[in-house]
């Protein structure tokens with residue numbers, strides 16, 4: 001038996017560390033690790049112990065005997081990697097990274113701004129040092145960022161990483177300040193006065209515009225807004241989504257484009273058992289959309305979607321849920337344009353499949369670029385041009401219009417051309433990249449970045465782990481050198497300041513009350529959770545849980561104004577008694 005890495009791999013390398021025979025590659029430090037779509041198990045070396053499956057935070061590793069039909073292609077995908085990149089010689093030992101220790105004595109306090117994957121991986125890495133305690137801030141009353149609001153509801157296995165986040169947040173020394181808008185409620189200067197280091201992990205909050213006429217018409221939306229809408233993001237619940245159109249067009253062919261194409265063509269009953277938000281689910285159930293056209297301006301070899309996501313689409317076609325049509329444009333065909341790789345083979349298989357009349361369809365179209373959106377006040381169509389590929393002066397393959405145009409009739413155009421980071425209050429900003437300028441995560445001693453605000457909107461959930469580790473290494477350098485120590489002495493002062501500015505803020509217990517309520521409501525309907533989508537309701541649930549706890553016989557009254565406050569960070573705990581060593585999933 002061998003284990004196989006499948007679709008939802010987060011590439012955070014927990015499995016690599018767990019594997020006793022070093023049969024999972026590329027490993028951190030090896031060529032290709034930073035850009036790997038997934039990691040791969042070498043069937044020839046795998047001893048079938050299952051340590052990798054236990055360590056995997058997103059339940060992506062399975063024994064070959066348990067693969068579902070739509071996961072079968074991953075056997076070949078894992079094997080093909082080793083045909084191309086044999087890893088010889090392989091030391092038959094697990095890689096145990098050396099744990100760096102702080103050279104400087106004392107206790108240190110770090111504020112992390114943003115409770116998404118980058119923030120939580122940063123907190124986790126900092127908390128391997130018993131001298132450091134971490135406060136994680138978020139504007140919203142709930143954590144987990146894009147894992148909660150960005151991962152598609154039909155990818156519930158990916159959301160299993162929340163279990164890892166749950167372990168991170170229960171470590172001594174960890175504390176949440178949720179519902180606190182840093183830059184508005186408290187300033188960077190105020191945080192810097194109370195912490196030894198401040199790390200921004202606020203992601204990339206906007207979407208990139210297309211910059212073509214008609215983009216502001218009703219019916220032209222950003223795919224990232226649509227994703228936030230069906231995932232229950234509180235800021236996106238007023239989005240006007242009119243699904244009374246037979247065809248939707250998605251511009252761009254990255255993984256977000258495939259996510260929205262799948263959701264718009266999904267069987268509503270299959271989505272009903274996910275954590276999709278209730279009203280969007282009802283709207284999708286009534287949707288008239290029968291066809292989603294995904295436009296890629298370049299060819300199949302340049303497509304931004306990853307192979308695992310194409311396998312997912314292919315699996316839906318195999319299962320008869322949708323038809324997938326592949327269209328390479330008038331100038332090309334898959335034989336001449338693709339390589340001899342799995343991506344091209346999958347596309348060819350899809351292109352060869354017969355269509356079933358009446359079935360919902362995803363059209364994956366290449367060599368087609370948008371020109372303008374048509375309509376008076378609302379979108380009635382999109383004019384597109386055929387393209388051909390050329391090399392520009394930098395050696396990059398670019399799409400150039402052939403001059404031929406065509407109108408695709410549609411009432412809904414979604415731009416899925418990438419996220420973009422906006423300027424963050426009090427931080428420097430690089431207009432070109434939409435990121436904060438930094439050196440290995442250090443903006444200056446005392447101020448740091450990790451995640452998309454640091455490296456731009458690319459990569460997978462686990463990519464944030466290595467990114468966070470690099471930033472934490474710079475924080476440790478600055479703590480050790482004394483460049484940033486000595487400011488974070490008075491814990492009571494920051495609690496008083498936040499309580500004054502954001503009296504409603506939530507700690508871990510407040511988030512847990514929301515989480516428990518969502519799970520309770522979901523359970524009644526056979527769903528993992530029924531998301532609360534309004535901030536006021538989340539606060540009400542967190543407050544009433546606090547009040548109920550306080551009325552229990554023998555309960556200690558909670559501190560004034562703090563909702564769901566956790567105990568103070570681990571000051572005063574002898575380091576040997578700090579429980580984190582037993583609680584952490586190491587990786």
Ligand code: NAP
Nearest residue numbers: 252253254255256257297298304416417418419457458459
């Ligand atoms: P992305 O991967 O950067 O893809 C953007 C797409 O938009 C590309 O196809 C790009 O084409 C196209 N594009 C850009 N400007 C365009 C224009 N003016 N006209 C037409 N097309 C244009 O962005 P994303 O899909 O938003 O994903 C962001 C990151 O999140 C990625 O790293 C992605 O893998 C990750 N993500 C992962 C998952 C998953 O693992 N399941 C799910 C969602 C997102 P060119 O290549 O020609 O520029």
